Amino acid sequence: MALARSYSVALLGLEGRLVEIEADIGAGMPGTKLVGLPDPGLREAKDRVRAAVRNSGQSWPDTNVTLGLSPADLPKVGSSYDLGIAVAVLAAAAAVPSDRLAGTVLLGELALDGRLRAVAGILPALLAARRLGYRRALVPVDSVTEAALVDGVEVHGAPTLSDVVAWLRDEAPLCEPGPVQPVVAGSAPDLADVVGQPEARWALEVAAAGGHHVLLTGPPGIGKTMLATRLPGLLPPLSADEALEVAAIRSVDGSLSRSAPLATVPPFVAPHHSISRGALVGGGSGLAAPGAVSKAHRGVLFLDEAAEYGAERLESLRTVLEEGEIRLARIRGVVRYPAAFQLVLASNTCPCAPPRDTDCTCTPSARRRYLSRLSGPLLDRVDLRVRMRPVTVMRTDDGARPEDTTCVRQRVVAARRRAADRWSRHGWRTNSAVPGPALWREFALPSSSTTVVEQGLRRGALTARGADRCLRVAWTLADLAGADRPDGDHVAAALDFRDRRAA
Template sequence: MALARSWSIALLGIEGRLVEIEADIGAGMPGTKLVGLPDPGLREAKDRVRAAIRNSRHSWPDTHVTLGLSPANLPKVGSSYDLGIAVAVLAASGVVPGVELSGTVMLGELALDGRVRPVPGVLPALLAARRLGHRRAVVPAGCVSEAALVEGLEVLGAPGLADVVAWLRQEGELVRPDPVETGPAPHAPDLTDVVGQPEARWALEVAAAGGHHVLLTGPPGVGKTMLATRLPGLLPPLSTEEALEVAAVRSVDGSLSRSSPLVLVPPFVAPHHSISVSALVGGGNGLATPGAISKAHGGVLFLDEAAEFGAERLESLRTVLEEGEIRIARSRGVVRYPASFQLVLASNPCPCAPPREIDCTCSPSARRRYLGRLSGPLLDRVDLRVRMRPVTAMRSSEAHPPESTEVVRKRVLVARDRATARWADRGWRTNAAVPGPVLWREFALPRSATALVERALQHGAITARGADRCLRVAWTLADLDGAACPDGDHVASALEFRDRRAA
């Protein structure tokens, strides 16, 4: 009778938990039993591992083998445990010593010929392994560049099971990662391409400076999509921590670039209005996978033709906009994914959407029903609402050419720096993240400055949440102006943004 152990990581969302893999070789009829709440894909691991060991010129034990994955009540999903299972069996058989297994995490799917195939979720798994005190990780050779993003952990890449056996016997070496390089920034469209629309351009600058959500309303062809796609170019680059969170979500999803996994440019995600609720917020059987809102974490989520998305999809965003994360309950457990993004909504004013408003053939009730798809509770969470007008001239005046993204971005970065310095002690980086009670108490403005907001509250023009958001926008306007704190004009401008009608 022989017993050996190895270790791997189970992922619940992007949160990792340590899994101890035990292989017990005992007397009895030949056979293999896998216990520890495996999913159907993992139940097949014993067949994959047996074939991989045999095709790597080693023999499978000819007695009874029991494989246990602990903790037993934790769901185990996927094929990333294959390598750990194979190594535990070989160590229990005496083929390899178990000295190097202590403190080492094993991740990888085994092909029948012994190759170690890439698996999703390597980055969040190794971040969890480092947090749990492990010092080394063996991952598929194709995932080495992704795994190298985790500092403080020795990362080794395994092309095949035979290479891992040779390394454990100290008869060979595994692949070492190259130095981590930041991926190239994708080409960003420039604001100079947008003709006219000074109000919308100003709203985009305010949104970038304060991290605010935006609603753009106007007829087709006025530049709503053009403006939205230029917002990421105005935002500051992601910090290393934020970039790792973005990469971790894409690693779980399987969409992370293996050549340049770390990108500092904020992501831009624009799903089609026919997207399902599960694809938007995350879902699936067993343990939920991340949706479009999590892929937009740290960047921009753009919903073009927002009124066409349907109430169920739009209302699913309400809690996410407040909390910055999504929690999804499924049969095998509850997972959490980060979802802190800037929301940009674009909508036509009515179903027929002619270039000129006077040509509209929709009845007043049809217009109300169309814009009514954007519910009051959702719009209450949108800080800036802009009505865009038809473009009347395609040539800009040579005396006043439109500002480029680089010019506007400099002002945005200065405003962001002012906000970051003000809220640094409290852990907030943008004005949009500051809770309302802090703005009304600890950073209270003079009553003369907030008189318009209080009057709007009294008349029911805005809600208490809307009043909080007015103050957040006012602080952003003050940062753009270089003022120490907002005055009455800043508050009035912020209230005007909220009072704009989308129809």
């Protein structure tokens, strides 16, 4: 009887849990048993691994083999355990020494001929392994660049199982990663391309400076989509930690670039209005996968033709906008994905959507029904609402060229720096992240400045949440103006952004 163990990582969302893989070779009829709550894909691993071991020139035990994945009550999903299972069996059969397995995690799917294939979730798995004290990892050679993003872990990449066996026997080295180069922000669409629309351009600048959500309404073809696609260019580049968060989500999703996994450009996600609710917020059988709201983490989620999305999908965003994360409960467990994004909604004002409001052929009830698809509770979470007007002239050669992205971004970065310096000791980085109680107590403004907000609350034109968001926008306006704190004009301008007539 022989027993050996290796180690891998199970992912619940972005949270990693260490999995101990035990291989027991005992007396009895030849056969392989896999226990430990595997999913259907993992149950097939015993046949896949056995073929890979034999085709790599190694012998599979001709007696009874029991494979245990611990913790036994933790769901195991996917094929990333193949390499760990193969190595544990070979170590139990004394085909390879086990001294290098301590403190090492093994991740990778095996082909039938012994090749190692890349799997999703390498980055969050190694982040979890580092947190648990593991300082060495064996991954497929195609995943080496991704694995190298985790500092403090010695990464080795293997093209085949035979290479792993040779490394365990100390007969040959494995591939090691080179230095990781972050992606530098390239040529983003320029804000100068947008003709006219000064109010909307100003709202976009305010949104970028404070991290606020925006609603753009108006006739088709006036620049709503053009403005939204230029918002990421106004945002500051992602910090190292933020870029790692974004890369971890893309790793789980399987969309992480192998050549340039660490991007400093804020993501921009613009799903079609036919997207399902599960694809928008996350879902799927077993353990839920991340949706568009998580892929837009630290960036922008743009919902064009927002009124066409339907109530079920739009209302599913309400909690996410407040909490900055999504919790998805499934029969196999609850997973959490970060979803701190800026929401940009764009919508026409009626179904017929003529270039001018005076040409509208819709009945008043049809217009109300169309705009009511954007519910009050959802709009209450949108800080800036802008009614855009038709463009009346396309001339751009009169010397009054609009400001470009570089010029506006300088003001945005300066405003964000002021906000970060002010909130840093509290752990907040943008004005949109400041809790309401702090705005009314520790950072309370004089009553002369908040009179218009109090009047709006008394008239019922403003909710308590809306009052909090109004003050957040006021702080952003003050930061853009270089003021130490908002005054009455800043608060009034912030309240004007919440005008329901703009919806």
